[in-house]
Amino acid sequence: MNLVVHTARHPELRDYIHSAVSGLLPFIKKGLVERVAVIFFDSDNNPMERFMFKLAVDQSCGSNVKEADLEFSLRSFFIKLPVIESATKVLPQNCRWEITAYFRSLPQEISSKNEGLWLPTDTKQWQQPPLITPIKSMSSQPLSVQLYLEHPSVYEPKP
Numbered sequence: 001m002n003l004v005v006h007t008a009r010h011p012e013l014r015d016y017i018h019s020a021v022s023g024l025l026p027f028i029k030k031g032l033v034e035r036v037a038v039i040f041f042d043s044d045n046n047p048m049e050r051f052m053f054k055l056a057v058d059q060s061c062g063s064n065v066k067e068a069d070l071e072f073s074l075r076s077f078f079i080k081l082p083v084i085e086s087a088t089k090v091l092p093q094n095c096r097w098e099i100t101a102y103f104r105s106l107p108q109e110i111s112s113k114n115e116g117l118w119l120p121t122d123t124k125q126w127q128q129p130p131l132i133t134p135i136k137s138m139s140s141q142p143l144s145v146q147l148y149l150e151h152p153s154v155y156e157p158k159p
Contacts, residue, residue: 054145077138
């Protein structure tokens with residue numbers, strides 16, 4: 001794709017990210033995944049910010065995808081990612097993060113080992129609508145992606 005890619009140095013982190021993405025891929029291809037979030041939590045497990053990837057897959061395209069067009073769109077999307085640091089907050093040292101997927105509907109059957117890695121979560125949600133900062137969007141057959149950052153509202157009750 002002719003793009004500089006950064007990777008995690010720690011092998012367990014790389015494996016976690018790889019297994020999460022590999023486990024979601026069959027669900028994304030089927031159009032079951034609406035959003036994928038990378039959520040950062042404070043030491044009390046309260047969400048501090050969420051990077052939301054909103055996905056739409058056009059199932060009618062089948063194998064008629066022009067790979068060059070999709071690659072060009074994804075490249076322009078990924079180039080924007082390193083410059084979003086200005087929209088983020090400084091996170092405390094004792095925070096943690098997780099990858100969470102929001103499904104349009106639950107899958108009826110699990111056909112691979114990686115698909116079985118996803119389970120319901122009890123992640124705390126904000127009580128007020130979040131502040132949303134749009135970052136980047138792209139639309140190319142068969143995939144459309146919107147990336148935005150969510151922070152708690154100024155009216156959100158403090159835990």
